[in-house]
Amino acid sequence: MTCNKAKNKLGKQTLAFLNKPVIASGGSIVGVKEGQGPLGKWFDMVLEEDTFGEKTWEKSESKMLKEAVKMAINRGGKNPKEIDAILTGDLLNQLMSSAFMARDMQIPFIGLYGACSTMAESLLMGSVLIDGGYASNIIAGASSHYCTAERQFRMPLEHGNQRPPSAQWTATAAGSILLSADEQQIEEQKPLIIDNRNSGPVTEKKICITHGTLGKIIDTGMKDSNQMGAAMAPAFVDTVLNHLEDTKRQLSDYDMILSGDLGHIGKQIAVDLLSDAGIPAKDLVNCYDDCGAMIYEKEQDTHAGGSGCGCSASVFTGYVYKRMKKGELNRVLLISTGALLSTISPGQGESIPGIAHAVCIETCKEGE
């Protein structure tokens, strides 16, 4: 039996990206409701209506993802031929949004499925390709749409059925990041929507990905598919604790720890579990937040908050990454969380497997 000798691996589950893949640019698109939420002004594009001019919801979602991908490529000053591969996923059966987006883009495609953990999964695997010297430019991304998810996983929208208070609202959103090995490449174009926090020209920071922590499935036996936050919170906590142990860091070493979409209930469970694991409460108050809790106002009637692959994809790409470029945040741990139930597994008596993948995103220091 041999011990683990992989040179770019730390501890049990963490990969170290010593060549620091750069986030060269990003693109984010959200639906009407998400545009009306507290982060509305940060997104690059807010749809005027959620069909996006398409005849089916699935085509609307695929178009959102495609536009987010094109936005990231254009802003990074690249043309599609320079992109080595697209790594994306979505919630739809057989990754319909991603597959048709990739068909139209004519760029090599690796389809990923991690439910709502997909954004971190794609950033992680994309970073491996760049860091290892297998690619110069990679697109990572994810999408979701309220209207495709509701009819696939729950009820046709036409039913107008009631949702329990613990249910989360699948975000109509897509986010895409251009990862690049070229350290000189940074986003050149300004956001489409003027950010009113930006009072004048600022020097943008260079942002890179330094670590990724692969998640394993945690299933605590939850069977209520309207309690996704509770089903995913233990997987989130497991990945956070493994990341901290592998990197020998503390939560206070981060400016922000961001769970994918646990929502309000899952976020509170995560706080409780992290406190039980000995994480100081003040560290959690200072730096922990959840994309699903951030994307909607309480008054928007989404019950337990947002969910869907597009939630953490758009919140990271539209909001967090832009704050990092301004120098407001220097080290962020993004942990997208996924509930790997299928459309039929609950009917077969199965509980909900949760998973969470993490990427550590940092400001590159001068001279690095």
Added chain:
Amino acid sequence: MTCNKAKNKLGKQTLAFLNKPVIASGGSIVGVKEGQGPLGKWFDMVLEEDTFGEKTWEKSESKMLKEAVKMAINRGGKNPKEIDAILTGDLLNQLMSSAFMARDMQIPFIGLYGACSTMAESLLMGSVLIDGGYASNIIAGASSHYCTAERQFRMPLEHGNQRPPSAQWTATAAGSILLSADEQQIEEQKPLIIDNRNSGPVTEKKICITHGTLGKIIDTGMKDSNQMGAAMAPAFVDTVLNHLEDTKRQLSDYDMILSGDLGHIGKQIAVDLLSDAGIPAKDLVNCYDDCGAMIYEKEQDTHAGGSGCGCSASVFTGYVYKRMKKGELNRVLLISTGALLSTISPGQGESIPGIAHAVCIETCKEGE
């Protein structure tokens, strides 16, 4: 604009694995019908009945994949804690087989969706993780089951509906490969079923993965979901030609070129397209075959042959890899092919996007 500088990339779409990830072991399991086919004696396990003792077909498939994964880990002399990650996928909505397998294995999990291209996709991404020094041991694999695929994509089995002559038969099969950075590790245990071609002790060759070629989606406008081979053949040809161009090789440099599961009709289309592209007919006769055409006898009434992620996974793992270990084949190009239609995209008027990923598998020479 910068040119592509990635050090481990050749040409447009091919990655070079200079550290040569080793195939340390494999595990293959097939259903009753596949066990009665021409390759039956090569598979490590043939089920006595296709439920595998489970109450639902989805659970049967997930159990097959789990047993194939455990087989590869055990034969490689590893325990599950030494495996850095599992990269698998299947045809089921939300990767049900893979997700529940990964839950039971308690190993970090990256879910992939590439329809029937999944085996090459997982070997390719797994090789990147090993070759780049991000992992020491990776499980790559895929599964499919006739009874899960029929009811998800076509009709409930109870209908007993007729299938057109161009339809392929989803293989009930799972295959799993242990990729390892440890060059001393080779499979120690013998196959469960005695291989009657093996007339005595032989020195097993060390087998490694040297290249991967990422596929892009080719969609020629085919809309008939009972003509999958025709829909996927152009993507297969595109990836083969890109691989040959990127590596500056010819088809005759390979002992075997193996398409995933084009079946009899798709195989003939591929031969025609490759001939049109200037590949000499004698090279095609000498080395080209198709997993979907190989797995069943014509008399087994599968019409156009086999398909499903498990088809190329089990044929490669159970048959081709074992022949390579014996030294009968020294350089094989496995190109798994996927049809990225969804369960609803044909109903929305969409054609079928095809994709094909390739991995080049070679005998490691002494001293390498």
